[in-house]
Amino acid sequence: MPTNLPAEAQKALAKYQVARTIPEKIKALEEALSLIPDHKGTEKLRGQLKRRIAELKREAERKAAAKTSRRDFFTVSKEGDSQVVIIGSTNSGKSSLLRALTNAKPIVAPYPFSTDKPTPGMMYYEDVEIQLVELPAILTEELEETQYTSRSLGLVKNSDGVIILLDGLNNPVKQLEKILELLDEAGISIKPKKGEIIIEKKDSGGIRIVTFGKFHGTYREVEELLRNVGIKNAVVKIYGDASIEDLEETIIRETIYKKALIVLNKVDAVQSTELNKLKNMIENLQIPFTFISAEKKENLEDLKEKIFKSLRLIRVYTQKDGVVSRKPIVMNENATVRELAERIHKDLARKMKYARIWGRSVKIQGQQVGSDHILQDGDIIEIYAS
Ligand SMILES: Nc1nc2c(ncn2[C@@H]2O[C@H](COP(=O)(O)OP(=O)(O)OP(=O)(O)O)[C@@H](O)[C@H]2O)c(=O)[nH]1
Ligand SMILES: [Mg+2]
Missing domain, CATH: 1.20.58 (Methane Monooxygenase Hydroxylase; Chain G, domain 1)
Structure with a gap:
């Protein structure tokens, strides 16, 4: 700027x-x-x-x-550790996939728009509960917008991740192009970024920058940019690799980033030329991709793993008096000890004195750490509070 x-x-x-x-x-x-x-x-x-x-x-x-149109039918309450929505054109096999991966029993039918409201089901993967939600189709068979497009995209914004399910038998390349356009127009970005910036506006304390990676910019530039738009007090958290331009984008465009996975369905019937065209297109996007047959149950284990990986979650086990919890607390990658404590109990973060950790995030097992310590998948933690 x-x-x-x-x-x-x-x-x-x-x-x-x-x-x-x-x-x-x-x-x-x-x-x-x-x-x-x-x-x-x-x-x-x-x-x-x-x-x-x-x-x-x-x-x-x-x-x-x-x-x-009536809004109240178009909501779904979050359950489990993470919520992933399934979007796609009508008849792409969203209901078939939901049936194959969860306990839900939505109608599967060869005619369009058989699902007319968001439909949830629970998928289990390695101690983690992932809620999958089929959203009413965002494209017709002719790949035009539907009566559900805007409301379904609204629910994408509220989710933790999105599966783009392509119908392999209906020009999947064109479908993907259309869907990427719709997401972009709705202010949803699914391109993996090298870094992530979170701005927490505060009432006092000036501008503070916390970097968990590499920031290509100076404190002065950040301060100047924020002052330009009237932000005087804020904590700017920078994860990974980010530049001053990325900060600009975060402020002006208000783009929401969503973790995404592209899945081609009906691979049992798809021609290999279509498949190759799609692969070429996706390679340039750098978004994780897989192909399945929901109906013939092909490649579903791989899909489950890819869903879990695309969410970039970590599992942290709490320990009390030497006993380790059986169920993990599931957090986003880069979560700190403070965030974990807040999740357990509102007061715990404030009362915490220190924690001990066994696992990959520490060099010495049982090491004592403070609340800014960043956790890793599989860590065991014991929190000591006053
Ligand atoms: N060959 C083949 N057909 C499939 C596959 N998965 C789904 N279908 C067929 O595709 C049609 C639509 O399936 P649904 O699961 O109802 O699709 P949907 O995306 O939920 O459709 P709407 O909710 O109506 O928008 C049905 O006739 C299914 O039998 C698959 O893996 N291979
Ligand atoms: Mg359906």
Whole structure:
């Protein structure tokens, strides 16, 4: 972001940060755009603002459309350790897959739109409960949007991960292109990023940066950028590899990142030329991919493992008085001891003095660690509190 934005433009961007409603956001961004001079140095920022305005306008249209249909049937409460939604065109085999992997018994039928509401089922994988949810089709057989598209995409935003299930018998390459477009328009990014940035706005304390990886930028740049958009107090957490441009994107585009897995169904009947075309396309995307037959139950064990891996979860076992819990606490990768303590009990994080760990995250088994320590899959932890 250019550091010498006009003060009025900075004010407008600050308004955007605190705006609650879509119209407020659009107004603030349009104001900012009109106040930022058009030249080489501002080109990128202006582009991002324009794109965000277009997205917000589309979101507003969708919301208006969804209001007229009944919303209450279109929810699903989260259960288990993680929620993965299954999206795809109609007849791609979403219900067949849900039947094959979980205890749920949705209708499987050769006609379109046999599933008209989100339908959950529970899948078990190595001590972890993963809730799979079939979402009503987001594309027709002709690969056009459906009456469910916007509401189903809304549930994608709320999930922990998404399976894109492609119908191998209905031009899967075109299907995938359409689905990627729909996700992008809805502000959902599934491209694996080298890093992740989380901004936690605070009431005081200034700007603090915590890096769990490599950040290509300086403290001054971060402070300046945040000040430009009216954020004075915040903790900026940077995981993996990230740049100042990534931070910019996080702030302006409000893109939600979702872990994703692309699955081609009906491999029992797919022609190998189709399969190869799709493989070529996916290679460039760098999103994990597998192919199955939900009906013939082919390659489902591999799929289960890929679902689990794509979620990048870790299992942590608690120990009390020498006894290790049988069921793990399931957390996201990079979770800290503090986050684990918070999960066990709200007060525990505050009362915690230290913890001892056995497992891969420590060099010495039984090592004493503090609350910022990052946990790893399979760790055993004993927390000592006052
Ligand atoms: N050959 C083959 N056909 C399959 C496979 N999986 C599903 N089908 C068929 O595809 C059709 C649609 O299956 P469903 O599981 O109902 O598809 P869906 O995605 O849930 O469809 P809607 O909910 O109606 O949008 C059915 O006729 C299934 O028998 C598969 O692995 N191979
Ligand atoms: Mg179905």
